[in-house]
Amino acid sequence: MLPAADQAALQVVDAQYGGILSRSASVLVVCRQWTRRAGTVSAGGTTVDVRLSRSASGWTVDALHPAHPGPAARSLAPDVRSVLSDDRIVLPPAAAADLRSGQVHTSVARAMLALARTYRLEVSVVRSGHPLDVFGTSRPSDHPRGRAFDVWRIDGHAVVDPATSRALIERFMRDAAAAGSYNVGGPVPLSGGGAGQFFSDATHHDHVHLGFRT
Structure with a gap:
């Protein structure tokens, strides 16, 4: 989410539970992102599985797991x-x-x-x-x-x-x-x-x- 670009804008489309327990949670943050490099704007984005744990002081982010969809296939159904x-x-x-x-x-x-x-x-x-x-x-x-x-x-x-x-x-x-x-x-x-x-x-x-x- 920190691209090598002249400018960037981020939109959170949705944040939903991937799982919620009493002391731990997964929140799936769905994002769109636009970047500008040398005057050219490109659209992209990702989904991040945000892991949290709960203590007496509240919820803490422990880890971020961004999506890795893989390369595009040569042919599709x-x-x-x-x-x-x-x-x-x-x-x-x-x-x-x-x-x-x-x-x-x-x-x-x-x-x-x-x-x-x-x-x-x-x-x-x-x-x-x-x-x-x-x-x-x-x-x-x-x-x-x-x-x-x-x-x-x-x-x-x-x-x-x-x-x-x-x-x-x-x-x-x-x-x-x-x-x-x-x-x-x-x-x-x-x-x-x-x-x-x-x-x-x-x-x-x-x-x-x-x-x-x-």
């Missing part, structure tokens, strides 16, 4: 190309780079496209910039394996905003399951679906998580 060109799917820099890297499963792309037929979805995290394990466990997260994505805003309404309709979020979560997600998390506890298909906890009060088996 048609569904991935469609996601990258769909203006109803808003991708921050690291998430777009994840898709361009070819390391995201087509199940993710197909679900994004299916949901975009009904909603305008703003994605926060896809693969990189997310904890490797489900926070506080040794269980691998679906995100680093390219089998998950998070949505922080639906049709212009932030998931974390108390004014956002719970009915909208519930409908989106159920449509996410219908689009193929086996593991849908969000702020609304839902019944139905397969065993463990829906869940809600403190980590997911500010976004909707969609996980996929393949």
